[in-house]
Amino acid sequence: MAVHLLYTPREEDLAILQENLDPALSLTAGPDLPPSCRVEILVTGQVTTDQLAACPHLRAIIIPWAGVPASWRDFIPADYPHLTIHNLHHNAAPVAELAMALLLAAAKFVLPFDRALRQNDWRPRYAPSPAGLLTGKTALILGYGAIGQRVARACHAFDMTVLATKRQVAVTADPYTAEIHPAGALASLLPRADALLICLPLTPETEGLIGARELALLPPGAVLVNIGRGAIVEQHALYAALSSGQLRAAGIDVWYQYPTVEEARANTPPANVPFHELDNIVMSPHRGGASDETGRLRMAALARLLNGAARGDLIPNQVDLQRGY
Numbered sequence: 001m002a003v004h005l006l007y008t009p010r011e012e013d014l015a016i017l018q019e020n021l022d023p024a025l026s027l028t029a030g031p032d033l034p035p036s037c038r039v040e041i042l043v044t045g046q047v048t049t050d051q052l053a054a055c056p057h058l059r060a061i062i063i064p065w066a067g068v069p070a071s072w073r074d075f076i077p078a079d080y081p082h083l084t085i086h087n088l089h090h091n092a093a094p095v096a097e098l099a100m101a102l103l104l105a106a107a108k109f110v111l112p113f114d115r116a117l118r119q120n121d122w123r124p125r126y127a128p129s130p131a132g133l134l135t136g137k138t139a140l141i142l143g144y145g146a147i148g149q150r151v152a153r154a155c156h157a158f159d160m161t162v163l164a165t166k167r168q169v170a171v172t173a174d175p176y177t178a179e180i181h182p183a184g185a186l187a188s189l190l191p192r193a194d195a196l197l198i199c200l201p202l203t204p205e206t207e208g209l210i211g212a213r214e215l216a217l218l219p220p221g222a223v224l225v226n227i228g229r230g231a232i233v234e235q236h237a238l239y240a241a242l243s244s245g246q247l248r249a250a251g252i253d254v255w256y257q258y259p260t261v262e263e264a265r266a267n268t269p270p271a272n273v274p275f276h277e278l279d280n281i282v283m284s285p286h287r288g289g290a291s292d293e294t295g296r297l298r299m300a301a302l303a304r305l306l307n308g309a310a311r312g313d314l315i316p317n318q319v320d321l322q323r324g325y
Contacts, residue, residue, distance in 0.1 A: 161179075
């Protein structure tokens with residue numbers, strides 16, 4: 001079975017993949033397809049119609065991270081209905097860890113206190129504390145997939161009650177299972193949520209899901225964390241809720257604007273509103289999946305998927321392009 005990585009991974013990452021790969025698999029890598037392309041599985045997050053047309057034997061695409069380009073919904077189902085699309089979930093652990101880091105840093109106002117003490121200013125210690133308590137409170141997790149379930153277990157460790165929404169609600173014996181509700185129950189769940197953690201993919205159904213109305217349903221002192229996608233939360237409504245104190249704080253890793261060229265990386269505002277002026281927000285530059293071990297995790301997960309395919313197993317983590325995840 002021929003597999004091609006349509007990018008050039010780091011040498012150390014490629015070595016991990018090759019070390020764990022079934023010898024029956026033929027592996028190539030690089031931004032160009034191999035000559036006389038007989039590739040059956042393509043590993044890429046970006047593909048053109050010309051590249052797909054050059055791979056007549058292609059049966060599956062593995063995206064080496066979570067999510068799927070919205071443009072794929074426009075042409076792959078219609079032109080290549082035999083193709084299946086799959087994600088890797090190797091980044092669930094680092095993203096869940098960052099979600100908890102953002103929750104704690106935001107709720108405890110870690111950054112303003114840090115900035116003050118760097119200036120030798122101890123006055124915040126003696127002022128009324130803006131920090132909130134998480135123990136005994138309720139967390140609402142939107143999206144109870146691989147990341148959301150890890151976040152739930154961490155919240156349980158802080159003695160929080162955990163609610164969650166999931167498109168398909170299933171009964172499970174997991175002792176850390178949240179109280180799971182269908183996505184349509186959101187309005188009734190928000191008033192119970194002292195912490196709202198967004199772990200959803202961006203789809204037509206989730207875009208703009210949290211706006212001024214939804215934020216107003218949260219109880220006073222609530223904290224919001226978004227490690228899903230920026231557009232799930234309406235940016236002007238979020239800014240207004242933080243500015244007014246309606247929300248105690250927020251921790252955000254996903255944004256509304258990104259640099260499109262390397263030269264813009266040093267000077268691209270992440271939103272159309274000045275979040276940077278607020279002390280009650282922790283801003284992270286979309287680095288949830290980043291760690292010094294992420295490359296190893298990615299290649300180990302990819303090897304497991306490819307080895308299963310070589311054995312004739314169904315490739316897991318299939319994406320429904322119409323739903324967007």
